[in-house]
Each structure stands twice: as C-alpha cells, then as structure tokens.
Amino acid sequence: MKNNAPGMTLIVKVITRLTVGLILLYGFYIVLHGHIGPGGGFAGGVIMALSLIHLMLAYGKEAVTKKIGRRRGIMLSSIGAVLFLALFVSSSVGFIKFPVVPGGQHIILGAGVIPFYDIAISIMVGAGLYTVFLALVILITERDEQ
Amino acid sequence: MKPLALFIIIPLATAFLIALLGRRIKNLGDVLTNMAGAGLFILACSIIPGVISHKVLTYKTGNWPVILGSSFIVDGLSMLLLVVINLVCCLVMVYSLSYMEKYTDKWNYQALFMLMIAGLNGVILSADIFTLYVFLELASIAGYVLVAFSTEAEALEASFRYTIIGSLASVCILLGIALLYSFTSTLNMADISLIIASRSQQGQLLNFVSVLFLAGFGMKAALVPFHAWLPDAHSSAPSPVSATLSGVVIKTLGVYSLIRIFFNVIGTSSNLLNCLVILGLASMIAGAFLAIAQNDIKRMFAYSSISQVGYIIFALGIGTPLAVLGGLFHLLNHAVFKSLLFLNAGAIERVAGTRDLTKLKGLAEKLPLTSSTALFGSMSISGVPPFAGFWSKLIIIIAAIEAGHPIFALIAALVSIVTLVYYLKFQAGVFFGALPSAFANIKEAPLTMKMPMVVLAVLSVAGGLLLLPCCREFLQSAVKAVLS
Numbered sequence: 001m002k003n004n005a006p007g008m009t010l011i012v013k014v015i016t017r018l019t020v021g022l023i024l025l026y027g028f029y030i031v032l033h034g035h036i037g038p039g040g041g042f043a044g045g046v047i048m049a050l051s052l053i054h055l056m057l058a059y060g061k062e063a064v065t066k067k068i069g070r071r072r073g074i075m076l077s078s079i080g081a082v083l084f085l086a087l088f089v090s091s092s093v094g095f096i097k098f099p100v101v102p103g104g105q106h107i108i109l110g111a112g113v114i115p116f117y118d119i120a121i122s123i124m125v126g127a128g129l130y131t132v133f134l135a136l137v138i139l140i141t142e143r144d145e146q
Numbered sequence: 147m148k149p150l151a152l153f154i155i156i157p158l159a160t161a162f163l164i165a166l167l168g169r170r171i172k173n174l175g176d177v178l179t180n181m182a183g184a185g186l187f188i189l190a191c192s193i194i195p196g197v198i199s200h201k202v203l204t205y206k207t208g209n210w211p212v213i214l215g216s217s218f219i220v221d222g223l224s225m226l227l228l229v230v231i232n233l234v235c236c237l238v239m240v241y242s243l244s245y246m247e248k249y250t251d252k253w254n255y256q257a258l259f260m261l262m263i264a265g266l267n268g269v270i271l272s273a274d275i276f277t278l279y280v281f282l283e284l285a286s287i288a289g290y291v292l293v294a295f296s297t298e299a300e301a302l303e304a305s306f307r308y309t310i311i312g313s314l315a316s317v318c319i320l321l322g323i324a325l326l327y328s329f330t331s332t333l334n335m336a337d338i339s340l341i342i343a344s345r346s347q348q349g350q351l352l353n354f355v356s357v358l359f360l361a362g363f364g365m366k367a368a369l370v371p372f373h374a375w376l377p378d379a380h381s382s383a384p385s386p387v388s389a390t391l392s393g394v395v396i397k398t399l400g401v402y403s404l405i406r407i408f409f410n411v412i413g414t415s416s417n418l419l420n421c422l423v424i425l426g427l428a429s430m431i432a433g434a435f436l437a438i439a440q441n442d443i444k445r446m447f448a449y450s451s452i453s454q455v456g457y458i459i460f461a462l463g464i465g466t467p468l469a470v471l472g473g474l475f476h477l478l479n480h481a482v483f484k485s486l487l488f489l490n491a492g493a494i495e496r497v498a499g500t501r502d503l504t505k506l507k508g509l510a511e512k513l514p515l516t517s518s519t520a521l522f523g524s525m526s527i528s529g530v531p532p533f534a535g536f537w538s539k540l541i542i543i544i545a546a547i548e549a550g551h552p553i554f555a556l557i558a559a560l561v562s563i564v565t566l567v568y569y570l571k572f573q574a575g576v577f578f579g580a581l582p583s584a585f586a587n588i589k590e591a592p593l594t595m596k597m598p599m600v601v602l603a604v605l606s607v608a609g610g611l612l613l614l615p616c617c618r619e620f621l622q623s624a625v626k627a628v629l630s
Contacts, residue, residue, distance in 0.1 A: 071169075078166035085159050092151075092208070 006060030041121025080124025168253025367400020385492025426460025534609030
C-alpha cells in the first residue's frame with residue numbers, strides 16, 4: 001500500500017491508535033497503585049514514556065514533538081525532581097502532614113506521603129526517559145536550537 | 147533541621163531549579179550556585195565540633211532503623227572529605243562566574259556541577275554500600291558529561307574513553323557489592339563488617355570481592371595500571387571542572403571508597419596492604435616520569451595527580467597510624483594545591499589562548515598574581531618547606547622508614563625531587579624569560595577568578611598548621627575512623 005505520510009503503515013497506525021490510550025492508562029494505574037501493589041513511580045513513569053515513544057514510532061516524530069518537545073521534556077523532568085525534593089523536605093520537617101488512614105491505604109489520601117512521592121517520581125522518570133529518547137534519535141542542529 | 151540530609155538536598159535542589167529556570171532567568175544560576183557552595187562549606191565546617199566530640203553523627207531517613215533504611219553517617223574521615231569537597235566546590239563556583247562566560251549554556255554546566263557535588267557528598271555520607279554505589283554513579287555520570295562540555299573533538303574522545311573505563315569500574319564495583327550481599331545478607335557497612343568478622347570459614351569469596359573492589363575503585367582513582375583515562379579527561383575538561391575532578395572526584399570516588407571498603411568493611415590483610423604499597427609506588431613513579439615529558443600544562447598536572455594519588459595509596463598501604471595520618475593529610479593538601487594549579491592553568495589559557503609550554507613564555511610580568519599563586523602551588527606540591535605539601539610528604543617518608551621500608555622511603559623522596567623538576571619546567575616555561583610580542587596586550591584575569599586562587603594559595607601554606615596540637619584533632623579523628 002502506498003503511504004506518503006510519515007510513520008509506519010496503516011495497520012500499525014490503527015493498532016497504535018487503539019492501544020496507546022490503554023498503555024498510558026496502565027501507566028497511571030501503576031503509579032497510583034504503587035504503594036499497595038507491584039510497581040510504583042519509576043515503573044509507571046517508564047510505561048507512560050513508552051506510550052509516547054510508541055506514538056512517535058507509529059506516526060513519525062512530529063506527531064509528538066509538536067506537543068512535548070525536548071525543552072518541555074527537560075522542564076517536566078526538573079519539575080518532577082523539584083516536586084519530589086519539596087515533598088521530602090516539607091514532610092520530614094512536619095510542614096505538611098499527609099493522613100494515614102488505617103485500612104484505607106487503597107485511597108490516595110490515606111497512605112501518607114508515598115503516593116505523592118510516586119507521582120513526582122513518575123513525572124521525573126517519564127519525562128526524563130522520553131527526553132533521553134528524543135536526544136538519542138533526533139538530530140538537533142544548531143539552527144534548530146535557535 | 148537535619149544538617150546531614152542538607153548536604154544532598156541543597157545541591158540537588160539547586161541543580162534542578164537551575165535546569166528548570168536557568169534559561170529564562172539570567173544570572174539565576176550564578177546566584178544559586180554560589181549561595182549553595184558557600185552554604186555547603188559553612189555547613190561542613192559547622193559539623194566539625196560535633197564529630198570531634200561525639201565521634202559519629204547519624205541521620206536516619208524517615209526514622210527507619212539503621213539496618214532497614216538508608217542512613218547517613220559522618221565520622222572523622224567523612225568529615226575531612228566533606229570539608230575538602232565543599233571548600234573546593236565553593237571556590238570553583240566563584241571562579242566559574244567569569245571563566246564559564248565563554249560558553250553559551252552556562253546554566254547547563256552549573257546544573258551538572260551541582261549534581262556532581264550531590265553525588266560526591268552522597269558517597270561520603272552514605273552508610274550502606276548500595277547507596278554509596280548509587281551516588282558514585284551520579285557523580286561519575288555528571289563527570290562524564292562535564293568532561294565533554296566544550297564539545298571539541300578531543301573533549302568528546304576523552305569523555306568517551308572516561309565513560310567506557312568508568313562504566314567498567316562501576317560494573318566491577320556492582321558485582322562486588324552483589325557478591326558481598328549474597329555472602330552477608332545485608333548492605334549496611336557496619337553490619338557487613340560484623341558478619342565478616344564473625345564468620346570463621348571465609349573461603350575464597352572475600353578475596354575475589356577484594357580484587358573486584360581494588361580494580362573498580364583503582365580505576366576510579368586512576369592508579370597506575372588503570373590510569374589511561376585520566377590525562378585526557380582532566381586536560382580536555384574546562385578548567386574549573388578539571389580542578390574539581392583532580393582535586394576531589396578521584397579522591398572521593400576512588401581513594402575514600404577504597405579506604406571505607408577495605409579498612410572499615412572487609413578488613414585489611416597483609417596481602418592487601420602490600421598490593422596497595424605496590425600500586426602506590428607504581429603510580430608515584432610512572433606518573434612523575436610521564437609528567438616530565440608533557441608540554442601541555444594541564445596534561446602535566448593530570449599526570450602529576452596520578453603521581454600524588456600514588457603517595458596517598460602508598461601511605462595507606464604502609465598502614466601504621468602515622469602513615470595513615472600522612473596519607474590523609476596529603477589527600478587534603480593535594481586537593482588544595484592541585485585545584486589551585488588547575489585554576490592557574492585556566493587563567494593562563496584564558497588570557498594567552500594556549501596551554502602549550504613551548505609557546506608560552508615570560509608571563510610573570512603580565513600576570514603577577516597568577517604567577518605568584520602558581521609558584522605557591524608548585525612549591526607545595528613538590529614538597530619544599532615550609533609549604534603544606536612538605537609536611538605531608540615528610541610524614542609519609544618518616545612513617546615508611548619507621549615501618550621498616552627504607553628503600554620505599556628513598557623512592558618516595560626521589561619522586562618528590564622529580565616532581566620538583568617538572569614543576570620547575572612549568573614555572574620556567576610559562577612565567578620566566580622574555581615576553582613574546584604576541585602577549586604584549588594581555589591582562590590579568592578578573593577579580594572573581596583571582597580570589598579563589600589567592601584563597602587556595604594561602605591554604606597551601608597554612609595547611610601545615612593543621613599539625614599544630616590545637617588543630618591536630620581534625621586529622622587525628624579521621625585517622626581513628628580509618629583504623630578503628
């Protein structure tokens with residue numbers, strides 16, 4: 001089949017369109033259930049980054065980099081790291097108290113600070129991995145930088 | 147609040163804030179890094195009285211018991227290294243203010259540098275062997291990128307080689323940690339040493355682990371059979387980075403970890419100490435003779451680092467309290483004067499545009515401050531009295547004679563003379579003679595570059611005062627921590 005658009009064939013594109021949302025959702029699930037099940041911020045963040053990379057492989061780099069470019073990736077990753085540090089400092093000083101509900105660990109606001117750590121880590125890892133992928137696969141010339 | 151955790155929180159927070167906002171807000175990086183550098187140095191000085199009176203300070207993350215969580219511990223040895231690292235970091239950040247102006251993305255450099263400092267502080271503080279590995283990788287990876295920062299062909303090649311050899315070292319260390327964990331079922335250093343001491347039947351595993359650690363940390367410290375990466379990496383990095391790499395990184399990642407693992411965790415044996423003596427002597431001799439042949443100033447200094455780290459390892463290999471004192475004192479002194487010399491090299495390269503000894507000449511009249519501070523550094527590293535380097539080398543040589551190694555002591559004294567030879571070559575080549583017309587219009591470096599050089603030059607003389615009875619406790623507590 002003739003295909004002038006960037007990216008792979010129609011079959012791959014259709015399959016990607018159907019699955020990419022599920023993959024992203026699964027990433028969120030892993031992050032938010034990190035404190036009671038296997039996984040956590042790191043694994044969930046990797047899965048979320050993979051869904052973006054999956055999209056990029058199927059539809060060409062423009063489809064994703066238009067939304068999240070390299071700079072935005074670095075920014076998101078730094079935000080995740082700063083968020084993590086802020087959570088650590090504020091909770092260890094006692095500035096913010098995160099409630100721990102006995103028997104209520106399955107809800108986000110009942111398991112202390114750990115779910116919030118997971119969220120911060122997932123932002124950092126997801127954005128970081130995605131940016132590393134961009135840096136490795138996309139050639140950036142000095143003109144693009146400006 | 148928790149001063150020990152701050153040693154890691156401050157540089158990490160600075161690094162990520164700069165990565166986030168450095169491009170938008172001009173001068174944010176300059177302000178933040180200098181505040182962080184000064185703050186860390188003050189923090190490092192503020193823990194000295196506590197460590198001297200209490201021996202050990204502990205911080206438990208999240209109040210987990212020491213065995214379960216990853217805790218931070220500061221004893222005499224860690225305190226010495228923390229002060230050295232944060233002193234050099236603080237001065238190098240001031241120096242970078244104007245030196246790094248020539249690069250377009252200074253904020254990237256500052257963020258990476260702070261990450262490296264976080265890694266170094268983490269290596270020093272961590273009380274469990276795997277946390278040590280994680281921070282060691284953090285510092286190494288930031289180091290690989292910083293070496294390539296100028297993105298010239300030679301810098302990229304040096305960085306690539308450094309990455310390969312550094313990764314090989316990390317693999318050796320990680321394998322060693324895994325085997326040690328399988329042997330003792332714990333990662334906490336104090337626990338591991340207790341369990342190893344209580345096992346009567348030890349088998350060959352510990353020997354194998356020792357070899358892995360010796361090779362891994364030996365590569366990080368650039369001891370002689372593993373030194374090939376160092377001259378390229380340290381000479382092609384920007385000068386403030388070279389000053390940090392030579393001044394503190396090889397000592398923290400290599401020498402400190404070696405001391406920690408062998409003297410405090412696995413325990414030393416006479417075979418191991420002999421190995422250290424031989425590696426030390428080999429580095430000392432080979433580094434010194436290779437340095438004589440260099441015409442590039444920074445390459446000469448880099449080879450000289452190999453030679454001086456050889457002194458430290460040699461002293462540790464002798465293993466008597468006096469020798470360990472000499473080794474640790476030399477570690478401190480070397481951090482001071484080698485950073486000073488690399489900063490001098492940066493100032494020379496900045497104004498003259500070259501660091502080739504055959505092209506430079508007669509800069510003393512144009513650069514009075516650089517030349518006098520460089521003289522301080524050169525004399526101190528060659529062991530000329532009354533500079534600090536003389537006292538540390540003297541202690542090492544006396545300790546070698548006391549321990550019954552007069553020949554080794556003689557070799558150490560002779561290598562010191564060779565050191566003087568190549569530093570005189572540097573002095574004569576760069577600062578003496580008639581000024582060529584090409585350099586008629588050059589000016590001394592700006593104030594922010596002069597200030598760190600002057601401070602380090604003063605310290606390279608004043609360092610000898612640490613042996614006075616009133617200040618001796620600073621070094622003695624480190625020696626006690628090594629030999630306890």
